[in-house]
Amino acid sequence: MEVEPFLFNIVVLSLFVNIAMSLYGVFVRPSLIKKIISLTIFSDTINTLVIVVGFRHAIPNPIPPVVIEIPPPPQYLRQFVLQAVDPLPQALVLTAIVIGLAVLLFLMFTTLQIYRIYGTTDVRKISRLRG
């Protein structure tokens, strides 16, 4: 058994377990605030999975996608392409985190408004109330 795939599999599988637990939190727990906390965990885990897709195994080690020699000689660029990780998932996740915070703030506003009108954040009580 190779050790490096084993350790990397642990990372991927624990992210799957985190997705399962946060989905339980979103669907089953009664409190709206607990649902919001679970939703943040869910979106963070999905973002991490996207980053994991862009990771690579390189000899001797992977490097961040930043050119550090200016001007870059062709020899350096060839080595850079062989070593650097995929920058595209990082660029997509970068915007997703900040936009996710704004959308989540909107969800918090709605939760606060529900509490102001109905006086509770428990979904079972809210579903029983009318008007």
Next chain:
Amino acid sequence: MMLHYILMALSALLSISVVYLAIVERDLIKAAIFSAVQSALYAFLYYLLMAPDIFLTYIPVGVGLYTALILILIKKTERYEGE
């Protein structure tokens, strides 16, 4: 390079227990704190996955702003999850 993988696996395994505690905890303030610990572990994971940009975004957003906003929301509404 092996150390990288070991640290990645350790932070991912720790995040399982913290996420579990954050989901089942009745006291919402404790749940928010566990969620912040999970954010810190994920930030460490991003750093090890060679994504320094995400690391820089995630530290203020995940550890600072999320936690502060959820704590303010709990202060304004109710602290314990009813049964």
Next chain:
Amino acid sequence: MGNTLQVVIIISLTLMVIGLAMVLAMGGFGFTVPPSSVRSLATIFLNTTFNLDTKYRYVSAMSPEAVTAIVWDYRGLDTLFETSVMFIAIVGALAISRGASEKLLKGFSKTRGGMSLIVKTITRIIIVMIASVGLSITLHGHLTPGGGFQGGATIAVAPMLLIITFSIYLFSKMITVSKAVTLRSIGLIGIALSAFIVLIIAILHGDLAYIFQNQPKLYSHYGLPSYAEVMVLGGTLLLFNTFETLAVAFGFTALFILFILPEEVVKDIIKGEE
């Protein structure tokens, strides 16, 4: 639920993950992560992000930082629309609590609330540090890891800290919601202008260029200066990063003020409607 049961559940989950990972690593399902090569699209991005070779002159983004190059050059339109999604979220929050922040200033003219003098003094020092770190992250966004979103999120911590230590009453005298939204709109207008700036330059020369163009392309030889001997100037990326910081930081400031408004102020508005 007892503490012992929770510990048992956590340990069993951890052991399950370790066992499954062992099975997979032994070749159970045949995938061996991580791969040793990236997708060909990523190879193109990595190869052309900063390349002075004449072969790649018309495709290079001339930014040593591949992520910033993708966010604002290769996929600039995506980012523009994501920024507008955030703006729509802010508009929704403004619609929920309309008129509340003006009422706050009218009702409470005297200063009140806030933490002790020690906390306030230390906060004043820390705010300067946070702002300078955020600006440094933003302005070096095309050179090192960083950029508009990172710098904006870092600077957005400062108003949060100010509101908590100085109380919302003192803070809303410094920055009102309308002022924050105005600054955020200035950021958005700046982003829109930066998208057209190369086209404007080309039209002034009596020619045409692309929207969201950064560097000279094959059929339009206009572009912002990006590389002068040893200095990397970044072209439009620097402008985009600066305006995006303004947009993110002040957009979040407006949302924080609306979110932390005291309940007694907001309740009157809701009761007045019914």
